[in-house]
Amino acid sequence: xxxxxxxxxxxHDKGNVHMDFHGATNTTxxxxxxKYGIKTxxxxxxxxxxxxxxxxxxxxxxxxxxxxxxxxxHFFDREGADFSISIKENEIILTVxxxxxxxxxxxxxxxxxxxxxxxxxxxxEAIAEGTPxxxxxxxxxxxxxxxxxxxxx
Amino acid sequence: xxxxxxxxxxxxxxxxxxxxQGEEDLKQYWxxxxxxxxxxxxxxxxxxxxxxxxxxxxxxxxxxNCDLDLKLEDDKLELKMNVCxxxxxxxxxxxxxxxxxxxxxxxxxxxxxxxxxYHLVYDVIDRSKPQCVVKIFKDKEKAIEEEKNVKLLxxxxxxx
Numbered sequence: 430x431x432x433x434x435x436x437x438x439x440x441h442d443k444g445n446v447h448m449d450f451h452g453a454t455n456t457t458x459x460x461x462x463x464k465y466g467i468k469t470x471x472x473x474x475x476x477x478x479x480x481x482x483x484x485x486x487x488x489x490x491x492x493x494x495x496x497x498x499x500x501x502x503h504f505f506d507r508e509g510a511d512f513s514i515s516i517k518e519n520e521i522i523l524t525v526x527x528x529x530x531x532x533x534x535x536x537x538x539x540x541x542x543x544x545x546x547x548x549x550x551x552x553x554e555a556i557a558e559g560t561p562x563x564x565x566x567x568x569x570x571x572x573x574x575x576x577x578x579x580x581x582x
Numbered sequence: 583x584x585x586x587x588x589x590x591x592x593x594x595x596x597x598x599x600x601x602x603q604g605e606e607d608l609k610q611y612w613x614x615x616x617x618x619x620x621x622x623x624x625x626x627x628x629x630x631x632x633x634x635x636x637x638x639x640x641x642x643x644x645x646x647n648c649d650l651d652l653k654l655e656d657d658k659l660e661l662k663m664n665v666c667x668x669x670x671x672x673x674x675x676x677x678x679x680x681x682x683x684x685x686x687x688x689x690x691x692x693x694x695x696x697x698x699x700y701h702l703v704y705d706v707i708d709r710s711k712p713q714c715v716v717k718i719f720k721d722k723e724k725a726i727e728e729e730k731n732v733k734l735l736x737x738x739x740x741x742x
Contacts, residue, residue, distance in 0.1 A: 440588060447645045452621075460611060473592075480676060480678070482676070525583075548592075
């Protein structure tokens with residue numbers, strides 16, 4: 430894994446990566462949905478998008494969508510995912526060919542929550558909410574997706 | 583994907599939601615996390631005892647980038663967390679930290695120690711600082727004695 434040094438990222442983690450946290454995320458998703466329902470789980474992801482990633486949201490609000498590409502590059506790189514990023518002026522596409530988070534959970538527990546990828550879909554939606562941009566997440570298959578940020582029509 | 587690097591900030595949001603639901607809801611979640619952690623710990627702790635615990639937390643020390651001192655003795659394992667990366671990230675956060683964030687740690691470790699027959703003394707010291715001291719004893723009486731010396735003793739679901 431490389432350690433780039435992007436200066437515009439609010440959270441710029443270094444050092445080792447503890448992939449087992451994805452297993453705890455999977456457990457949490459199952460627990461919250463079973464006990465409180467899917468809307469509650471989505472509301473928590475919305476809080477993550479709006480509050481934890483407030484800085485990315487602020488950049489997107491002001492038109493700097495490249496910060497999201499920088500975030501994707503840094504963290505998917507750290508997790509050893511197979512991915513590519515295509516950057517145009519008003520559109521950035523992240524294509525994840527192999528999501529190591531999904532793969533790791535599958536290895537740990539066998540069955541990944543059917544709502545595991547909601548963490549991506551709903552957090553992305555919340556980050557873009559109220560900005561001139563939208564972030565769409567398309568699930569392409571198991572452990573594979575496309576995430577697109579572009580100007581709203 | 584919420585990066586594994588940011589899991590603790592997600593965790594923090596889950597805790598804040600559960601705290602609003604009530605203490606019992608928080609405890610049920612800690613127990614669920616504890617069950618999740620059994621996959622990584624239970625066999626190791628049962629087979630190797632304190633040495634297995636040392637192995638587990640030595641692995642965590644490296645993988646989670648902890649500033650952690652581990653001291654293994656015949657009848658005790660001591661973990662001195664000088665800088666906890668988990669609380670550090672929650673404090674370095676654009677979202678508001680949950681005031682009792684530290685409580686989850688004893689919340690999942692305690693039930694596992696009860697299952698394997700060891701005795702946990704968890705001193706958080708101060709919930710606003712990323713440091714703590716954890717002592718795990720073979721002997722219950724020594725654990726009870728040690729509890730008299732702690733600054734902020736943590737409990738867990740089912741603690742006797």
